[in-house]
Amino acid sequence: MKLFQRLLVAPAALGLLAPLTANATELNLNDVASYSDSDLATISNFSEIYPTDWAFQAIIDVASSRGFTEVIPTGAISRFEAASIINATLKDVVQLTEQEQRLISEFSTELAVLQSRVDGLETRMNNFEAGSFSTTTTASFSADFAIGAEDGGTATTDDAVSAGYGFQIDLNTSFTGEDSLDIAIDAGSTETIGIDEFDINDGNETLAVDGISYGFPLGGGYIVVGDSTDASGQFSVACVYGGPSTTLSDCGVISSGIEGETTISGSYDFDNGWYASIGFAGVGTSNEGLFTKESEDSYAANVAYTGDTYGVSLIYANIEQTDATDDTYYALSGYWTPDGMPTLSVGFEFGDDASAASTADEITSWFIGVQFDEVGPGTFGAAVGTNGSITEGNDELLMYEAFYSYDINDGMTVTPLVYVKEQATGTDDETGFMVKTSFSF
Numbered sequence: 001m002k003l004f005q006r007l008l009v010a011p012a013a014l015g016l017l018a019p020l021t022a023n024a025t026e027l028n029l030n031d032v033a034s035y036s037d038s039d040l041a042t043i044s045n046f047s048e049i050y051p052t053d054w055a056f057q058a059i060i061d062v063a064s065s066r067g068f069t070e071v072i073p074t075g076a077i078s079r080f081e082a083a084s085i086i087n088a089t090l091k092d093v094v095q096l097t098e099q100e101q102r103l104i105s106e107f108s109t110e111l112a113v114l115q116s117r118v119d120g121l122e123t124r125m126n127n128f129e130a131g132s133f134s135t136t137t138t139a140s141f142s143a144d145f146a147i148g149a150e151d152g153g154t155a156t157t158d159d160a161v162s163a164g165y166g167f168q169i170d171l172n173t174s175f176t177g178e179d180s181l182d183i184a185i186d187a188g189s190t191e192t193i194g195i196d197e198f199d200i201n202d203g204n205e206t207l208a209v210d211g212i213s214y215g216f217p218l219g220g221g222y223i224v225v226g227d228s229t230d231a232s233g234q235f236s237v238a239c240v241y242g243g244p245s246t247t248l249s250d251c252g253v254i255s256s257g258i259e260g261e262t263t264i265s266g267s268y269d270f271d272n273g274w275y276a277s278i279g280f281a282g283v284g285t286s287n288e289g290l291f292t293k294e295s296e297d298s299y300a301a302n303v304a305y306t307g308d309t310y311g312v313s314l315i316y317a318n319i320e321q322t323d324a325t326d327d328t329y330y331a332l333s334g335y336w337t338p339d340g341m342p343t344l345s346v347g348f349e350f351g352d353d354a355s356a357a358s359t360a361d362e363i364t365s366w367f368i369g370v371q372f373d374e375v376g377p378g379t380f381g382a383a384v385g386t387n388g389s390i391t392e393g394n395d396e397l398l399m400y401e402a403f404y405s406y407d408i409n410d411g412m413t414v415t416p417l418v419y420v421k422e423q424a425t426g427t428d429d430e431t432g433f434m435v436k437t438s439f440s441f
Helices: 003-008 029-033 054-065 079-090 098-106 108-130
Strands: 020-022 025-027 138-153 162-173 180-188 208-218 221-230 259-269 274-282 298-306 310-320 326-336 343-352 362-375 378-386 398-409 412-421 428-440
Touching: 054 079, 054 098, 079 098, 079 108, 098 108
Parallel strands: none
Antiparallel strands: 020 025, 138 162, 138 428, 162 180, 180 208, 208 221, 221 259, 259 274, 274 298, 298 310, 310 326, 326 343, 343 362, 362 378, 378 398, 398 412, 412 428
């Protein structure tokens, strides 16, 4: 890049023809223009400045004295190149020397042209910034492609190979540096039996807002208000198992998590290993409203403790039903991460269905999972747990799974999964194998 081109991108200086301060008073360039005109060895009629010209040597002297040796010319330069050097060297100067004033007067026309070009560039940049994202706004994208099949079960679940995709956009912005406005937008292909064990966005191929929330600190804690979000999103479930299946990914805590059309949650970290959170979910657009006798509201609370190699968590949830009864759930989970050994995660949930008979009102689920974080280039895990919640009086049906997840690169992960789901007596167990490829960018 030529010297002139480099200098053109230097910050606009002097205000160019704007008022300058000299000797603690304002310097008017028009006054400078009249500075001893008879003494100026004008070279206005020359297209280039040569080393024999006074201005060439003056520019060298000014650049050297102001610490801009990198812009000192080594040969003939144009008048605009000379003006660019003057602009770069004197842009932040408060007090001008007599020689510097003389240079400004000599090249005032070229300096004015440069200033108009810089102003135009700044205007275009401002227009661009006005139509772009805020500097605190980020967007992340993810896409999942899955292929798989299930064998067994009913005639509906005994499917041939099927495939599908899920896509999500997450927008995040902050207004104070401590708060966060989060919007999730997703879409996906129609759900098919062969891949429904993968937790991907599916069922609607039109992009739609899946949830919106705003979080902010308050009194040492953190509050999140949202719509169509998980009110237990701030809960700390003590589980480090990272399996990809929908059934076992909750680590046995199936019904204690609450979500709704209108949600609010709060959390507090005691900075000593203890953590607490509460959540509320309701339907703010219904005629029954929120926090009323008629409304269907859900409440939940969580307390957790995290140590160096282990963690435990307890959750309580109260979920109102349409028949004016309240279902209650208690969930206990924990994990252990010993050095040099696989991690262990366990979970157990017990619930009471207030609308059911006393002989069928208990609901339970449990989970045990192990994970090896370094097996070759990826992670291997295996788990067993109830195939959903088990109602009192029904057979306990289990699900077994194993997965291996490995990164192809920083933005691409491949995860194969194999599983077996037990079915009720008279129905064949379901066996599934599927592969998911995930992209994040």
